[in-house]
Amino acid sequence: MKEIRYIKAIAEALREEMERDENVFVVGEDVGGGGGAFGGTKGLLETFGERRVRDTPISESAIVGIALGAAVRGLRPVAEIMFADFLTVCMDQIVNQLAKTRYMFGGLFDTPVVIRTACGGGLNAGPQHSQCLEAWFAHIPGLKVVSPATPYDVKGLLKSAIRDDNPVLFFENKALYAMKGEIPEEEYLIPIGKADVKRAGSDVTVVAASRMVHESLAAAKTLAEQGIDVEVIDLRTICPLDKETIFASVEKTSKLVVAHEAVKPFGIGAEIAAMVCEEMIEHLDGPVVRVGAPFVPVPFNLEKLYLPNSDDVAGAVRKVMEY
Amino acid sequence: MKEIRYIKAIAEALREEMERDENVFVVGEDVGGGGGAFGGTKGLLETFGERRVRDTPISESAIVGIALGAAVRGLRPVAEIMFADFLTVCMDQIVNQLAKTRYMFGGLFDTPVVIRTACGGGLNAGPQHSQCLEAWFAHIPGLKVVSPATPYDVKGLLKSAIRDDNPVLFFENKALYAMKGEIPEEEYLIPIGKADVKRAGSDVTVVAASRMVHESLAAAKTLAEQGIDVEVIDLRTICPLDKETIFASVEKTSKLVVAHEAVKPFGIGAEIAAMVCEEMIEHLDGPVVRVGAPFVPVPFNLEKLYLPNSDDVAGAVRKVMEY
Amino acid sequence: MNREKLLELHYLMLKVRRVEERLVDVFTLGKIPGFIHVSIGQEGVAAGVCSCLGPEDLIFTTHRGHGQALAKGIDLKAFMAEIYGRRDGCCKGKSGSMHIACKKSGVAGSNGIVGAGLPISLGTAFASMYRGDGKVTVCFFGDGASNQGTFHESLNIAALWDLPVIFCCENNGWAQFTSRKTYMKIENIGKRAEAYGMCGVTVDGDDVLKVCEEAGRAVERARTGGGPTLLECKTHRWLGHYVGDAQKYRPAVEVKQVKEFDPIARFEKFLLQSNCVDQAYLDGVEVRIGSEIEEAIAFAEGSLLAGADELFNDVYA
Amino acid sequence: MNREKLLELHYLMLKVRRVEERLVDVFTLGKIPGFIHVSIGQEGVAAGVCSCLGPEDLIFTTHRGHGQALAKGIDLKAFMAEIYGRRDGCCKGKSGSMHIACKKSGVAGSNGIVGAGLPISLGTAFASMYRGDGKVTVCFFGDGASNQGTFHESLNIAALWDLPVIFCCENNGWAQFTSRKTYMKIENIGKRAEAYGMCGVTVDGDDVLKVCEEAGRAVERARTGGGPTLLECKTHRWLGHYVGDAQKYRPAVEVKQVKEFDPIARFEKFLLQSNCVDQAYLDGVEVRIGSEIEEAIAFAEGSLLAGADELFNDVYA
Numbered sequence A, B: 001m002k003e004i005r006y007i008k009a010i011a012e013a014l015r016e017e018m019e020r021d022e023n024v025f026v027v028g029e030d031v032g033g034g035g036g037a038f039g040g041t042k043g044l045l046e047t048f049g050e051r052r053v054r055d056t057p058i059s060e061s062a063i064v065g066i067a068l069g070a071a072v073r074g075l076r077p078v079a080e081i082m083f084a085d086f087l088t089v090c091m092d093q094i095v096n097q098l099a100k101t102r103y104m105f106g107g108l109f110d111t112p113v114v115i116r117t118a119c120g121g122g123l124n125a126g127p128q129h130s131q132c133l134e135a136w137f138a139h140i141p142g143l144k145v146v147s148p149a150t151p152y153d154v155k156g157l158l159k160s161a162i163r164d165d166n167p168v169l170f171f172e173n174k175a176l177y178a179m180k181g182e183i184p185e186e187e188y189l190i191p192i193g194k195a196d197v198k199r200a201g202s203d204v205t206v207v208a209a210s211r212m213v214h215e216s217l218a219a220a221k222t223l224a225e226q227g228i229d230v231e232v233i234d235l236r237t238i239c240p241l242d243k244e245t246i247f248a249s250v251e252k253t254s255k256l257v258v259a260h261e262a263v264k265p266f267g268i269g270a271e272i273a274a275m276v277c278e279e280m281i282e283h284l285d286g287p288v289v290r291v292g293a294p295f296v297p298v299p300f301n302l303e304k305l306y307l308p309n310s311d312d313v314a315g316a317v318r319k320v321m322e323y
Numbered sequence C, D: 001m002n003r004e005k006l007l008e009l010h011y012l013m014l015k016v017r018r019v020e021e022r023l024v025d026v027f028t029l030g031k032i033p034g035f036i037h038v039s040i041g042q043e044g045v046a047a048g049v050c051s052c053l054g055p056e057d058l059i060f061t062t063h064r065g066h067g068q069a070l071a072k073g074i075d076l077k078a079f080m081a082e083i084y085g086r087r088d089g090c091c092k093g094k095s096g097s098m099h100i101a102c103k104k105s106g107v108a109g110s111n112g113i114v115g116a117g118l119p120i121s122l123g124t125a126f127a128s129m130y131r132g133d134g135k136v137t138v139c140f141f142g143d144g145a146s147n148q149g150t151f152h153e154s155l156n157i158a159a160l161w162d163l164p165v166i167f168c169c170e171n172n173g174w175a176q177f178t179s180r181k182t183y184m185k186i187e188n189i190g191k192r193a194e195a196y197g198m199c200g201v202t203v204d205g206d207d208v209l210k211v212c213e214e215a216g217r218a219v220e221r222a223r224t225g226g227g228p229t230l231l232e233c234k235t236h237r238w239l240g241h242y243v244g245d246a247q248k249y250r251p252a253v254e255v256k257q258v259k260e261f262d263p264i265a266r267f268e269k270f271l272l273q274s275n276c277v278d279q280a281y282l283d284g285v286e287v288r289i290g291s292e293i294e295e296a297i298a299f300a301e302g303s304l305l306a307g308a309d310e311l312f313n314d315v316y317a
């Protein structure tokens, strides 16, 4: 094992996959000499050259188009869209082109494209550089949506994403880039579509994604001292959702809290709550409480107040326990 | 009262508001000489001239930008984006600019912009001309999302949308354009944010939007013959949701079905189900069943199989009744 | 140009014309779901450009893309079955008129979103460069599409990276119900190439020989590492935006006059006058194409509709 | 140009420089949340252009927009408090450095999305035309932004509608960590105007007099119904993309050399040599600006942080 930062784990995954498969290349703004806005592609240009590490103009629609066209020809592009907020300038290419190419052409083409992007708050970067928009993409058939919470997960999932023949929206979290964690020296993969029980518990299930996994683990720790035994499930993949793991846990605990950083209304928590209420309400004892950001744009100066945290998770857990 | 088609009701609303307020203008592709792709702006150019009826190039980002900039200066633009699928090419202008202008600038500007667009299937128009993407916009603070189901509603709501000082995404439904319905001769408004009980009933609540309101009413008719008394709530507005009306109905019936045309996962039905399960699960007797399209792109040739219909609603109602 | 090539150009144009005329018929009879856009009057562009490409080269087509796909050599039966939405269609019936693709003939995809093909064409061209395999990509689009942001982003990158791609603008003077002066101030879209340091050409798109000549140069340039070309072909849309559009917004005199530009009539006159062919030959081609089409229609109409089993296929790998 | 105007230009440039130098200080001390982008070295553009505008005219600024807002006359205290994220900021502290707006001084909004201001500027300009009120809009953007699709869509429509808008490209040769040859083949962005039938000009942005002259012409053109202008001002980014960026990607020699283009030093030399001012005058301006800034910083630091009561304000009307 070795200790490594989340952002470094990304760079390692990219390097390993580029070494393994000549068809893998990276494309995006500042991915070359700049090494990526956050350092995810650091060192790749030096090793792999301009052929496989492509700096682009500020033209996000074109970046996604390049990735899709190259994938149709059998390459395996990893595109970087600097901030998840900027996905808004290339939604057509993602949603109407990339996501639908396989289906609308009757399965003619594989579309192994990964779009890496940085979501979330924590840098006081304001309303146009802090959003969590994963729910949008999970609503679009043809896309997979991945959202890793730890250095170990981000490396293993990114490698799997690159090997997947479907488009994968890969949501990294800015607040986690500097986080350190252990990973094996040897190669490993983590399957897309499987959630991970990050803490086993028997009283209440907390399903969380990305940064909120850590907030939920912190809340679980506090609550343990108060005699509440929380099971924390890290979704890892938002689409397809791992129903099996979630349902098994709720069968056990009968209590459910869902936690994400995006605004609560119409977020991913709604789908998880609805799924449980639709398919296994008889196992539920009490309400499903959702933790998410308030329904306002991310304020530059009030980010601390805005971001959901471990206190919010603990509060939600207490609420379902008191029912 | 007079009988009028849905599309004609739209044209009437636009005409009345343009007559009432010199600041109202329409802008979009083919809105002038063409009268709009579906006829919503028919005749406006002849009456109001090029100053207030602005044909644009195929540049959707610019269309939304024009609307926002004009609104900041006190005008009241009504922009037309031909198909809701094309909102993907102007998401940044809608989500990062229009929706956030008020908040991020500390309330400096009003942003009275209406974006009219046509959603839904029914024309075999295929995967890039048939989507229902309302859930995306309901996830974005700062926007209102309206989705009228009848000629009466579409006229009254469009007039209210134009008078609203917030951005309103106004989702018309292609399959309803030709539908006829009664409206008063005199002027009327319908408030944004209020749902409408389209059929009172005591056994089960069906919350539906847009075209699915009619499918739900048809299902209710069939079910009535079988002794099941369905209450059909037309959401009318998707954001802000009218909790009060929904909750009151569920308190009465204890049974809930939600129906929309968009794909089921991460759709608006998830939010409604989650809201009920979060805030009033003690009133629920059985699962909340959602009716929505299957999780696939809208297939050109299999649209009939794809589109949710009254049988699906009836099936869902039976399911919750059997619990 | 050798005789064989001349005859190919003629055959391709006529085939496109006759296929689309029949499509108008059967669509009007209600046999085809959805809506279709035909390119009648614009055949010179598709034929002239695609005749310069090999089967390994790729094209991206538009909502008005029947002619482009046919000229690139898509199988007529599979094409027809696709437009009918049948199982034997080249995309299993799921794409319809607006989203046709075919791997074998190099039709990399038609698009219902105006301007959306251009960014994707960068990617296939980039793959050619990545692999050094010499394949050329042509991306067709309309004059209206040249005002979308994607046009700008794509041309800039193609020029910057010297990509083997040709952006072929089929300028028919109309974007749906709106004519040029409503959407653009300048006359020639070809001129826009200069903004990117790219080669730009404007040509009479109803003169198939001219189109072929300029397309040939552009393909040669792309194939030999000389970079991209913006090739504007000025042509005329004879009919409405979609089949059924009564064109009330369009001056009646224009609707009449456009037929004078008929690329096929012009070319047949040339073929006859230059003694390249005689009338009997032309009549023979008509017959041949006619029977190809009827065969394809019979094939399409005989092909099964897809069923529920297909609904969930091909969403994910 | 009269003396008053010359002194105004000098004052504006120096004020922008000194404000941003101080911002770098206080940011480095950790007093400002988020990140900030400064325009040190580029002051000639903001000053030259904004000095041609009246308070009723509007500007859209960029992520690197402090100078533009200041030159347009935004109140320094409210500006400073905003960057500090305080209640007395011009946007109640919610916008920060990247999203500043001020109604009174005509700052219609800064933008964190590259290229996103251009479409919005069409709207304010359209409103001027709609009302016939003669207000001119200037939209600032960077060289990198000129490769976004919005640039293309916006310039096309502005030209088409003869809108009273000026697109001012602050070309500092860099887009974040990437230099021109990585994102564009041509030399002059001003040339792109031709693709729209618009007037395009390229000027030395470090020569404030030249900027002022060309901006003046463009404003006059817009004001009198002559339509839009693309005004490219070539300038230099002295520091990193954001404060704290070590610029490892940039040749050290370039980092050194850019200071030779200093628009302020150049202009001061001109003012002295033409006997327009003496050194004592310049020293006096320094003092005056210095105290304005310290006052503003004291104001900002004395202003309260917003609290939970503000979180839900101004989402909806």
Ligand SMILES: Cc1ncc(C[n+]2csc(CCOP(=O)(O)OP(=O)(O)O)c2C)c(N)n1
Residues within 6 Å of the ligand: B029, B058, B060, B082, B086, B089, C062, C063, C064, C112, C113, C114, C115, C141, C142, C143, C144, C145, C146, C170, C172, C174, C175, C176, C237, C241
């Ligand atoms: C992004 C987008 N906007 C609008 C449309 C609707 N639309 C379809 S075709 C068309 C006109 C296209 O004009 P042009 O590019 O000149 O092609 P033509 O139809 O003349 O072949 C429009 C506006 C669309 N499909 N996609």
Ligand SMILES: Cc1ncc(C[n+]2csc(CCOP(=O)(O)OP(=O)(O)O)c2C)c(N)n1
Residues within 6 Å of the ligand: A029, A058, A060, A082, A086, A089, D062, D063, D064, D112, D113, D114, D115, D141, D142, D143, D144, D145, D146, D170, D172, D174, D175, D176, D237, D241
């Ligand atoms: C759509 C979008 N893509 C990328 C970014 C990240 N970004 C912020 S500034 C910048 C460089 C902009 O370059 P330029 O337009 O030349 O302005 P400058 O920073 O040089 O003033 C980039 C890539 C962004 N904010 N928005």
Ligand SMILES: [Mg+2]
Residues within 6 Å of the ligand: C142, C143, C144, C170, C171, C172, C173, C174, C175, C176
């Ligand atoms: Mg056209």
Ligand SMILES: [Mg+2]
Residues within 6 Å of the ligand: D142, D143, D144, D170, D171, D172, D173, D174, D175, D176
């Ligand atoms: Mg720059």
